[in-house]
Amino acid sequence: MTMKLLYGAGPQDVKGYDTQRLRDAFLLSDLFADDQVNFTYTHVDRLILGGAVPVTTSLGFGSGAEIGTPYLLSAREMGIANLGGTGSIEVDGQRFTLENRDVLYVGRGARQINASSLSAERPARFYMNSVPAGADFPHRLITRREAKPLDLGDARRSNRRRLAMYIHPEVAPSCLLLMGITDLAEGSAWNTMPPHLHERRMEAYCYFDLSPEDRVIHVMGRPEETRHLIVADGEAVLSPAWSIHMGAGTGPYAFVWGMTGENQEYNDVAPVAVADLK
Ligand SMILES: O=C(O)C(=O)C[C@H](O)C(=O)CO
Numbered sequence: 001m002t003m004k005l006l007y008g009a010g011p012q013d014v015k016g017y018d019t020q021r022l023r024d025a026f027l028l029s030d031l032f033a034d035d036q037v038n039f040t041y042t043h044v045d046r047l048i049l050g051g052a053v054p055v056t057t058s059l060g061f062g063s064g065a066e067i068g069t070p071y072l073l074s075a076r077e078m079g080i081a082n083l084g085g086t087g088s089i090e091v092d093g094q095r096f097t098l099e100n101r102d103v104l105y106v107g108r109g110a111r112q113i114n115a116s117s118l119s120a121e122r123p124a125r126f127y128m129n130s131v132p133a134g135a136d137f138p139h140r141l142i143t144r145r146e147a148k149p150l151d152l153g154d155a156r157r158s159n160r161r162r163l164a165m166y167i168h169p170e171v172a173p174s175c176l177l178l179m180g181i182t183d184l185a186e187g188s189a190w191n192t193m194p195p196h197l198h199e200r201r202m203e204a205y206c207y208f209d210l211s212p213e214d215r216v217i218h219v220m221g222r223p224e225e226t227r228h229l230i231v232a233d234g235e236a237v238l239s240p241a242w243s244i245h246m247g248a249g250t251g252p253y254a255f256v257w258g259m260t261g262e263n264q265e266y267n268d269v270a271p272v273a274v275a276d277l278k
């Protein structure tokens with residue numbers, strides 16, 4: 001298991017960043033590797049992002065040695081989304097089978113987590129978000145069918161998409177984590193229209209189901225001074241509370257969004273008109 005550290009940056013810092021510096025601060029490129037569990041501990045609301053791809057062996061984790069607690073989830077909750085083939089997650093002996101696009105909520109207090117794939121030919125690809133939690137909620141599998149869908153956008157504006165809420169008060173309650181998956185409709189390219197800010201929550205996007213030759217152009221920054229990141233399949237982007245977020249793909253794609261902060265009010269957002277962006 002690896003644990004990288006990322007300290008984050010403010011809007012004043014970003015003014016002087018070149019491309020590489022911006023990517024180093026906001027783009028996570030090495031979450032997924034065969035037979036590895038890779039975490040990045042961010043100082044953006046202390047969100048930990050992780051990836052686990054069990055191919056030839058099952059992968060175990062759960063120690064808190066890197067973060068100063070007995071176990072990784074002694075004072076945290078976690079969402080695990082399966083972006084690959086069928087796999088299973090065992091939490092302290094309780095086994096959950098995750099098909100593609102299923103999400104497991106793991107409540108505070110879990111000690112040992114083991115991840116495995118049903119088949120090495122099509123391994124599971126587990127994407128994880130973990131945030132500090134001050135309350136206990138039971139572990140729970142949320143299947144793709146149980147997620148709450150929300151149809152958004154307009155095909156004529158190339159932003160038709162279906163958002164599915166998984167870890168959300170109306171579907172599966174948690175302490176402060178929110179997690180869902182958004183799919184672009186065929187022929188649509190733009191996510192998160194209109195772009196927005198949510199001062200009371202940070203967010204992370206993990207783009208997936210993108211062809212190797214395609215990229216998502218993810219737009220971030222203050223509305224009056226935007227920046228962009230060119231993002232490949234399996235890469236994740238940090239979106240601090242001060243940053244807008246929206247993106248367009250050069251081919252079909254989907255993304256997992258995860259949020260934490262002061263509240264779980266999905267609609268507590270400040271939209272920004274595209275015409276006001278610079
Ligand atoms: O396409 C969208 O719109 C989204 O998926 C938006 C994210 O869920 C989001 O930014 C929530 O704040």
Ligand SMILES: [Zn+2]
Nearest residue numbers: 196198203245
């Ligand atoms: Zn958002």
